[in-house]
Amino acid sequence: MEFDVAVIGWGKGGKTIAGALARAGKSVAMIERSTDMYGGACINVACIPTKALIHSAEIRPEKSFDPDYFDQSVERRDSLTEAMRGKNYSMLADLETVTIINGTARFTGPHSLLVEAGDEALEVTAETIIIDTGSIPRLPEVAGAELGGRFHTSVTLQHAPLPEHLIIVGGGYIGIEFASMFAQYGSEVTVLDKNPRPLHREDWDVAAEVFDSLADSGVRLVSGATVLRLCQETDCAAVQYLWNDQEQTVRGDAVLIALGRRPNTDGLDLAAAGIETTETGAIKVDERLATSVPGVYAVGDVNGGPQFTYISLDDSRIVLDQLTGSGTRTTADRVAVPSTIFTTPPFSKVGMTVEEARAAGHTVKIAVKKVSDIAAMPRPKIVGDPRGIIKIVVDEATDLILGAALVHVDSQEVINLVALAMRHGVTASELRDTIYIHPSSTEALNEVLASI
Numbered sequence: 303m304e305f306d307v308a309v310i311g312w313g314k315g316g317k318t319i320a321g322a323l324a325r326a327g328k329s330v331a332m333i334e335r336s337t338d339m340y341g342g343a344c345i346n347v348a349c350i351p352t353k354a355l356i357h358s359a360e361i362r363p364e365k366s367f368d369p370d371y372f373d374q375s376v377e378r379r380d381s382l383t384e385a386m387r388g389k390n391y392s393m394l395a396d397l398e399t400v401t402i403i404n405g406t407a408r409f410t411g412p413h414s415l416l417v418e419a420g421d422e423a424l425e426v427t428a429e430t431i432i433i434d435t436g437s438i439p440r441l442p443e444v445a446g447a448e449l450g451g452r453f454h455t456s457v458t459l460q461h462a463p464l465p466e467h468l469i470i471v472g473g474g475y476i477g478i479e480f481a482s483m484f485a486q487y488g489s490e491v492t493v494l495d496k497n498p499r500p501l502h503r504e505d506w507d508v509a510a511e512v513f514d515s516l517a518d519s520g521v522r523l524v525s526g527a528t529v530l531r532l533c534q535e536t537d538c539a540a541v542q543y544l545w546n547d548q549e550q551t552v553r554g555d556a557v558l559i560a561l562g563r564r565p566n567t568d569g570l571d572l573a574a575a576g577i578e579t580t581e582t583g584a585i586k587v588d589e590r591l592a593t594s595v596p597g598v599y600a601v602g603d604v605n606g607g608p609q610f611t612y613i614s615l616d617d618s619r620i621v622l623d624q625l626t627g628s629g630t631r632t633t634a635d636r637v638a639v640p641s642t643i644f645t646t647p648p649f650s651k652v653g654m655t656v657e658e659a660r661a662a663g664h665t666v667k668i669a670v671k672k673v674s675d676i677a678a679m680p681r682p683k684i685v686g687d688p689r690g691i692i693k694i695v696v697d698e699a700t701d702l703i704l705g706a707a708l709v710h711v712d713s714q715e716v717i718n719l720v721a722l723a724m725r726h727g728v729t730a731s732e733l734r735d736t737i738y739i740h741p742s743s744t745e746a747l748n749e750v751l752a753s754i
């Protein structure tokens with residue numbers, strides 16, 4: 303079958319491009335290998351289901367081990383993701399110019415694909431091809447590191463029974479979020495990370511606030527742990543690791559492997575199209591997300607950029623700008639991209655830490671306050687969680703904001719405002735003197751920025 307555009311993978315960037323081009327009258331093939339993944343990872347297995355589970359954990363006053371409550375939360379999560387999957391399906395299926403093809407695609411030439419589903423195969427050709435096949439978990443290169451049974455990825459763990467003791471290997475985004483969440487469902491949680499401390503790139507006072515909130519929930523963080531081997535025993539799983547030159551073993555009901563995710567190019571046969579990859583296995587793209595083959599673009603996790611849904615979405619803007627706009631958007635014009643780790647309370651950041659700002663040659667002013675010491679920020683007290691810290695790094699010479707780290711209730715909202723200020727050259731003084739809603743978390747900026 304011949305199309306104007308073929309999109310491989312229903313991720314955020316791919317589906318946005320598919321919808322926009324189809325509405326512009328192009329014939330579009332959306333190729334997705336799993337009917338459970340209409341809408342992509344974010345709504346089905348990643349951002350949305352995890353945040354739904356986190357929310358249910360947070361609103362529960364009792365933090366004791368309660369598998370029934372967990373099961374109810376899973377049901378609530380599933381009804382939410384099912385509804386979103388249906389909506390995502392309709393958003394493309396209802397467009398006359400879109401053909402949805404269920405199957406796994408691989409390249410047979412620069413502009414031709416073979417889509418296979420069981421015994422069936424379909425040839426697809428298109429002038430424009432968008433690759434949006436996401437990422438897959440990295441496994442440790444140690445004995446016994448095979449998934450299945452008690453060893454989980456973030457996806458399978460969400461569908462397993464609530465573990466009494468969860469061991470998490472890796473203290474990054476997924477490791478920390480799952481630790482915070484499962485501890486609030488009453489699981490005993492141990493996190494093993496190889497770095498001297500998790501969040502090692504963050505300023506110590508900021509990281510300490512996150513560690514304190516994890517410790518409040520009973521999470522045990524083991525830093526500087528080198529995992530040696532994993533094994534499944536009859537009634538438990540065991541992780542052996544080296545810590546302070548001594549071999550240690552921790553046993554639990556389930557192990558979550560959260561060591562990062564690699565671009566998913568498996569089985570795409572990129573070589574058949576002449577599409578180049580980088581040393582880290584990502585599809586090689588330029589600043590306009592064009593691959594080494596004209597007319598073929600890669601968006602989302604598979605191109606090796608930051609692994610966030612909103613980056614995949616921004617990738618779609620860049621590609622659409624090539625195909626239907628002025629062609630001026632590039633990845634280089636991204637400024638102040640924020641991120642949030644959804645602990646309780648959430649940790650959000652944008653721009654540079656103090657150390658990074660100094661290393662970049664800035665003389666900095668630091669506005670920093672613990673949330674409990676901020677008089678004009680009643681919102682965390684209203685919702686019953688006055689933990690955290692607000693830290694804003696300001697360039698002394700220009701009064702521009704270089705970075706911010708926010709650990710507090712609603713920080714995933716407030717960080718967007720700080721990022722917008724950074725993008726548009728709003729000074730720290732202007733942000734300090736702005737009128738904010740009361741009571742809100744944003745109004746803390748009045749007081750915190752007045753401290754410098």
Ligand SMILES: Cc1cc2nc3c(=O)[nH]c(=O)nc-3n(C[C@H](O)[C@H](O)[C@H](O)COP(=O)(O)OP(=O)(O)OC[C@H]3O[C@@H](n4cnc5c(N)ncnc54)[C@H](O)[C@@H]3O)c2cc1C
Pocket residue numbers: 310311312313314315316333334335336339340341342343344347348349350352353405406407408434435436437456457476566569570601602603604608609610611612614
């Ligand atoms: C547990 C977890 C929580 C996360 N939480 C957040 C969060 O809160 N906020 C955030 O911004 N990001 C979060 N992320 C990251 C975010 O989910 C990803 O960055 C984002 O989903 C990547 O989207 P994508 O466009 O690359 O493609 P994906 O959404 O990964 O979609 C790829 C699609 O391609 C399909 N596919 C793969 N190969 C083929 C093939 N050969 N043929 C056909 N189809 C194929 C797959 O089935 C899949 O549907 C989280 C990730 C995880 C794992």
Ligand SMILES: NC(=O)c1ccc[n+]([C@@H]2O[C@H](COP(=O)([O-])OP(=O)(O)OC[C@H]3O[C@@H](n4cnc5c(N)ncnc54)[C@H](O)[C@@H]3O)[C@@H](O)[C@H]2O)c1
Pocket residue numbers: 442471472473474475476477479494495496497500501527528529560561562563608609610641642643644
């Ligand atoms: N809220 C969000 O936006 C959100 C949530 C979840 C995931 N994500 C995205 O998904 C990506 C993948 O998440 P992730 O947590 O798997 O990766 P990550 O890169 O965030 O963290 C991996 C962690 O594993 C540790 N590690 C690596 N090798 C190790 C080893 N051998 N032994 C012990 N520790 C080791 C690293 O030090 C790091 O702390 C994230 O980078 C993020 O972009 C985003």
